[in-house]
Structure formats: C-alpha cells, structure tokens
Amino acid sequence: MKQASLSIIKDIKNNRFLMIRHHRGINKGFVNFPGGKKEETDEDMEACVKRETKEETGLTILNPRYVGDMEFPTMDIKVYVYISTAFEGTLCPKKDEVDVFWQPADDIPYEKMRTADADFLPEILSGKTVHKRYFYNPDGSLEKIEEI
Numbered sequence: 001m002k003q004a005s006l007s008i009i010k011d012i013k014n015n016r017f018l019m020i021r022h023h024r025g026i027n028k029g030f031v032n033f034p035g036g037k038k039e040e041t042d043e044d045m046e047a048c049v050k051r052e053t054k055e056e057t058g059l060t061i062l063n064p065r066y067v068g069d070m071e072f073p074t075m076d077i078k079v080y081v082y083i084s085t086a087f088e089g090t091l092c093p094k095k096d097e098v099d100v101f102w103q104p105a106d107d108i109p110y111e112k113m114r115t116a117d118a119d120f121l122p123e124i125l126s127g128k129t130v131h132k133r134y135f136y137n138p139d140g141s142l143e144k145i146e147e148i
Helices: 047-056 114-125
Strands: 003-013 016-022 035-037 057-059 063-074 076-082 086-088 098-104 130-136 142-147
Touching: 003 047, 003 057, 016 114, 035 047, 047 057, 047 076, 047 098, 063 114, 076 114, 114 130, 114 142
Parallel strands: 003 076, 063 130
Antiparallel strands: 003 016, 003 035, 016 098, 057 086, 063 076, 130 142
C-alpha cells in the first residue's frame, strides 16, 4: 500500500485553516489540505508532510503532530494526517496543481470536500485521533467506512 501525508495547518491567531483546491488528479475540483505521496526513499512521514506542505504552499510547518490515519484499500493508499499550528514562510502555491487559501475555522466547506475528508475532519478538530478505512466504488462514491 502506498503512503501519503495530509497537512492540516491552523493559524490560531486568526482562527483559520490553510486549504487547497485541486486542479488535477483524483481530487480534481475538491477542497482539502496540502499533502501527497511519500517518496520511495528512506523519507519518514514527518519529513513527507513537511516536504509536501512546502512544495504545495510555500510554507514550512514547524510542529507537525500526528493525529490519525486513513486507509483507502480500493485506491491502495494509506494517508497519515498531521496538524500544525506553527509555520513560517510566504504562500507560494503550485498554481498548476492547486489553489491555496485561508478558510475561517467556523466556515469549513464540507460540501466541497470528498466524503472521507468531511467525515474524519470534525473528529480530528475535536481532538480525537482517528483511524479509519474508507472503501470507494469505481464511480467515486463511498461504499462504506470502518473504524480501525
């Protein structure tokens, strides 16, 4: 199973999250958070989440904390989720891949997210560590969710 990271960045001072809208790939048109696949090297997941966040947004996250993982057996991928509240740098997104924007914490666009993202995010934001398995159908609809 391939491995990937997801980076939830919270700007505590301004009560907002850094989100992205995808221009291509399996998540084209959907909104979620920076992240991506782990390199086929000895890169660990914390290094992966830092690298992917920097590549997609231009920001360096300083305190990533593991908050859960999600398996997608039908897509052969496991995603490790991190949340950060300290970061530095200037937003400089990969415009050909994503739009990057700050979203008020009290107005998360769940209706523009994939079902899995909209399912796990409230639990993580409430302080829970999440371990779930999501099964998607070939048409992109969610078939079932399992706690693991």
